[in-house]
Amino acid sequence: MISKLPLIGRKHRSRNTPETDAAVDEASAQRSSVSLTWRRFKRHKLALVSLWIVIGVYLIAIFADLIAPRPAGDYNADYPLLPPQSMTLTDPGDGRGFGLYVHGYTQEIDEVSWNRYYTEDPDELHRIEFFVNSGHDYEFLGLFTTDRKLFAPADPDAPFFLMGSDSNGRDIFSRVIYGTQVSMSIGLIGVVLSLVIGIALGAAAGFFRGVVDTVIQRITELFMSIPSIPLWMALAAAIPREWGPLTIYFAITVLLSLIGWTSLAREVRGRVLTLRSEDYVVAARLDGASRVRVIRRHILPGLTSHIIASVTLAVPAMILAETSLSFLGLGLQPPVVSWGVLLQEAQNIRSVITAPWLLIVPSTAVVIATLALNFLGDGLRDAADPYGGATR
Known part of the structure; x- marks a missing residue:
């Protein structure tokens, strides 16, 4: 057994030409360089994150049209300066079905300062759906026209401002x-x-x-x-x-x-x-x-x-x-x-x-x-x- 090992090795080496050995060595060197660089980078945990x-x-940035619930210039004059809105996970036993919902709002206007004050309406809930029809057409990556959004209320007129709205009622998140x-x-x-x-x-x-x-x-x-x-x-x-x-x-x-x-x-x-x-x-x-x-x-x-x-x-x-x-x-x-x-x-x-x-x-x-x-x-x-x- 021991005496045959060198013969096997010599036989195996004799099948390779000098050109093949050079190509293999070059490919191995390139793979080694890339792998060493990637290994050093992975040790930098903060950089990896x-x-x-x-x-x-x-x-x-690439899929902004799909991710943003509303167009950038779309506004809702009924909800200016609305604070960031929270989503609610409902109980399946309440009759509405299990899912994500957002509350509606009631408004009060101070007659002295003319500031609006919003209060969540616990009886008004709007269901959040995924890949829903938003009613706003856009060109998806310049390939085709669609109005699908990644997530938005089933009712296009429902208030949906995850990060609040500006003075014109435009969605800050979008x-x-x-x-x-x-x-x-x-x-x-x-x-x-x-x-x-x-x-x-x-x-x-x-x-x-x-x-x-x-x-x-x-x-x-x-x-x-x-x-x-x-x-x-x-x-x-x-x-x-x-x-x-x-x-x-x-x-x-x-x-x-x-x-x-x-x-x-x-x-x-x-x-x-x-x-x-x-x-x-x-x-x-x-x-x-x-x-x-x-x-x-x-x-x-x-x-x-x-x-x-x-x-x-x-x-x-x-x-x-x-x-x-x-x-x-x-x-x-x-x-x-x-x-x-x-x-x-x-x-x-x-x-x-x-x-x-x-x-x-x-x-x-x-x-x-x-x-x-x-x-x-x-x-x-x-x-x-x-x-x-x-x-x-």
Whole structure:
């Protein structure tokens, strides 16, 4: 038995060609790199939870028309400034059937202050159903027209405001869901544009050096020397107010990307200056590879961890920038719905005192999204760092 084992091993090895062995070794190395990165990332529990939160937020943005019970601009004049509504799980023995219900309301108006006061009517219940006909048609992902909603009252006229309503009787929950589309997409698109600009200028400055480096660094320092908020205000104020909502949305996205590339360019430049003197880079240049190929195939792959960290940290910065501009009245404007627009509508002191949910709900969405993206960036940076230590 023992004497046959080497023969079996030699016979098995003789079936493989050198090309097959090289392909197997390369595939194993790639799988090993991915698996090691994923294993390091899973050890960062907070980043793993943040990953699922970010995925959930973007799924909400994609399926906003299905999830939001009402259209963003739909209003009910009978229920302005209604507090957040709770759902009730009924007893099967009460004759209504087991399920989720919301109460109706009775209203009283103070003749002195003209404030409305709502009281739940225990005898009026409206059943919540799933995939119900809402009576509001929309294009589902641009594929077909439907009026189905994920959950809503069976009676379309029933009051249903899970997170309260604003002064016009519009559902805050639905508006925050639709605001997710605009705020999260601005962050993603703006980061992609700033990523291209930052990597291109930073790599060129670090690799070519000389006059190219000097010019790019002076431009970068010029943008970084100007305070961010005044610069945003000045550029946003230059956008004509007569432009349509879609044009303003595109202009704000480009504006934020043209400002947000400076820090990434500085980081990329510093890393390229370090890597350009590495042996494998020098060998590639001596072998006749072009400068663009050296940067693209040999230098940029070594910046993966830094680029990932910069991207995931830049997305919340873009979201906060859009929120700040819209809050100041210089960014997106109604009828466009974003988290910044919702905060701008709730900035008066009367809303803060009498209807605090107008401020709490959109600000909570901003905080959750930015924290999740920041923690996700920390986890991805540590997992993609090749010098992060051995993995057990």
